[in-house]
Amino acid sequence: QLQESGPGLVKPSETLSLTCNVSGGSLSRGINYWTWIRQPAGKGLEWIGRFYFGGIPHYNPSLKSRVTISGDTSKNSFSLKLTSVTAADTAIYYCAGGNAAGTFDPWGPGTLVTVSS
Amino acid sequence: DIHLTQSPSSLSASVGDRVTITCRPSQSFSTYLNWYQHKPGKAPKLLIYATSNLQSWVPSRFSGSASGTDFTLTITSLQPEDFATYYCQQSYSSPYTFGGGTKLEIK
Numbered sequence: 445q446l447q448e449s450g451p452g453l454v455k456p457s458e459t460l461s462l463t464c465n466v467s468g469g470s471l472s473r474g475i476n477y478w479t480w481i482r483q484p485a486g487k488g489l490e491w492i493g494r495f496y497f498g499g500i501p502h503y504n505p506s507l508k509s510r511v512t513i514s515g516d517t518s519k520n521s522f523s524l525k526l527t528s529v530t531a532a533d534t535a536i537y538y539c540a541g542g543n544a545a546g547t548f549d550p551w552g553p554g555t556l557v558t559v560s561s
Numbered sequence: 562d563i564h565l566t567q568s569p570s571s572l573s574a575s576v577g578d579r580v581t582i583t584c585r586p587s588q589s590f591s592t593y594l595n596w597y598q599h600k601p602g603k604a605p606k607l608l609i610y611a612t613s614n615l616q617s618w619v620p621s622r623f624s625g626s627a628s629g630t631d632f633t634l635t636i637t638s639l640q641p642e643d644f645a646t647y648y649c650q651q652s653y654s655s656p657y658t659f660g661g662g663t664k665l666e667i668k
Contacts, residue, residue, distance in 0.1 A: 546652025549607035
């Protein structure tokens with residue numbers, strides 16, 4: 445199971461930081477790819493990026509300059525950092541596991557992050 | 562980026578009905594099309610992968626197929642638990658993209 449956590453409110457120009465806690469499995473075994481996806485209110489799902497241990501993270505070009513996804517095996521979690529946020533980054537953020545074929549399973553329930561002063 | 566056009570965006574149907582949801586990509590590809598089921602407040606779930614392969618938890622009334630450039634999700638004999646939002650997603654090329662979703666509601 446996956447569970448997102450982090451601040452629900454971030455100020456414009458600051459950094460959004462979220463963590464995904466993985467339970468019932470190891471971050472470095474089994475599911476190989478760890479992913480972040482978001483959904484702004486009233487809009488579709490947007491793939492943010494993914495990483496896997498021993499490889500190079502892979503980001504959506506539209507966000508690449510602002511995104512970092514990394515993992516912490518000691519905590520069995522992985523994280524998302526998005527810098528210089530604006531109101532356009534307000535969304536429900538989901539973490540998900542996945543495979544090399546690019547499917548996403550399982551997902552966390554999502555966490556709403558609002559960017560506002 | 563590959564844009565996925567899902568239709569319809571919403572659909573009202575009754576228990577027992579057969580429904581079809583279509584996903585049309587902006588450029589042609591084969592196989593790498595996946596479907597997800599999302600219920601409010603819950604985690605989205607992978608329903609079908611690689612066009613037509615059902616996840617182990619998915620009942621056989623669900624099916625996925627491709628015809629020409631289009632991909633289709635079909636649900637025969639709708640059950641109350643099937644009312645949800647469905648998304649297609651392509652894993653053919655990066656960045657991975659999703660369709661706009663189809664909200665399936667009870668008539």
